[in-house]
Amino acid sequence: MPSYLVTGASRGIGYEFLRQYSSDAQNIVIALVRDKLATEKKVARDVDLLGRSNIRILQADITDYTALKQAAVDTAGITGGSLDYIIANAGLVPKFDLFLPIGELGKRPEELTRTLRDSFEINVIGNIHVFNLFMPLILVGQAKKIITISSGLADNSFTNQWGAAQGSLYAASKAAMNTIVAKFNVQYKKDGVLFLALCPGPVEVGHYDGATEEELAAVQPLLGIFKEYSPGYEKPKAPEVSVRMCRDVIEAASLEKGDGGTLVSHYGNQQWV
Numbered sequence: 001m002p003s004y005l006v007t008g009a010s011r012g013i014g015y016e017f018l019r020q021y022s023s024d025a026q027n028i029v030i031a032l033v034r035d036k037l038a039t040e041k042k043v044a045r046d047v048d049l050l051g052r053s054n055i056r057i058l059q060a061d062i063t064d065y066t067a068l069k070q071a072a073v074d075t076a077g078i079t080g081g082s083l084d085y086i087i088a089n090a091g092l093v094p095k096f097d098l099f100l101p102i103g104e105l106g107k108r109p110e111e112l113t114r115t116l117r118d119s120f121e122i123n124v125i126g127n128i129h130v131f132n133l134f135m136p137l138i139l140v141g142q143a144k145k146i147i148t149i150s151s152g153l154a155d156n157s158f159t160n161q162w163g164a165a166q167g168s169l170y171a172a173s174k175a176a177m178n179t180i181v182a183k184f185n186v187q188y189k190k191d192g193v194l195f196l197a198l199c200p201g202p203v204e205v206g207h208y209d210g211a212t213e214e215e216l217a218a219v220q221p222l223l224g225i226f227k228e229y230s231p232g233y234e235k236p237k238a239p240e241v242s243v244r245m246c247r248d249v250i251e252a253a254s255l256e257k258g259d260g261g262t263l264v265s266h267y268g269n270q271q272w273v
């Protein structure tokens with residue numbers, strides 16, 4: 001019975017991973033969320049998930065080491081001690097740097113500092129603790145795949161060539177995480193563990209909801225870049241579409257093919273949009 005740990009499974013892309021993986025009754029899907037009760041209610045209300053007994057919901061903020069440690073113990077109890085896949089999806093997508101370039105953010109230094117700290121706390125340090133705490137389970141699992149949901153915005157060639165100025169603090173945390181993925185790969189590839197950073201492409205989960213006219217105008221250049229970079233691009237993909245593509249990439253990826261420690265997109269290459 002393949003087992004999956006999906007972090008940040010309460011909403012957005014993580015919830016879609018939960019929905020899709022649990023559609024196969026052979027899978028067991030462990031959803032790690034910050035508010036267990038709220039996610040239990042959401043799952044219970046979701047008609048598509050009715051009768052799915054292969055979903056387990058555990059609670060932990062990924063910045064809470066003690067809670068993560070308990071989640072690893074609980075996961076072992078559910079699966080019998082092993083784990084096949086980690087989908088490290090939980091992440092902070094800050095509103096603060098979503099619209100403006102870094103020089104503008106500098107006009108609000110305290111918020112800049114706080115946002116960058118929070119981004120590293122969640123998007124980098126939290127994931128490192130997840131990987132280390134769940135590693136004993138992965139090492140005795142079958143698939144041995146640890147996937148970090150990352151972003152093409154962390155590709156400096158893309159930033160420089162196409163002029164993507166937005167999301168600077170967020171992208172820095174994702175870039176740091178890509179390096180961490182490579183370092184984990186180097187240590188654990190001898191044990192057959194595949195570490196992969198995976199960009200799902202632009203996905204519509206409501207990040208721009210509530211944006212002012214001014215903010216929307218400020219983000220237009222980025223949307224223009226996406227259209228120029230990827231002719232035919234019109235709008236972010238629905239989570240259902242992106243996650244389906246990501247799942248194909250996850251299944252196809254292997255150490256043998258040289259994917260260990262790399263950053264790829266939902267297309268399985270370096271095409272980010």
Ligand SMILES: NC(=O)c1ccc[n+]([C@@H]2O[C@H](COP(=O)([O-])OP(=O)(O)OC[C@H]3O[C@@H](n4cnc5c(N)ncnc54)[C@H](OP(=O)(O)O)[C@@H]3O)[C@@H](O)[C@H]2O)c1
Binds near residue numbers: 012063092205
């Ligand atoms: N959407 C895109 O276009 C896009 C593009 C590239 C990469 N990504 C990446 O995809 C992943 C999912 O993002 P999304 O777009 O689906 O965003 P989202 O809708 O904002 O979802 C973020 C998820 O992460 C969880 N989370 C945040 N902080 C957490 C913490 N400290 N501990 C545990 N869980 C925490 C949230 O839980 P709560 O419900 O408790 O807040 C939520 O489930 C992120 O890693 C993001 O960087 C997204």
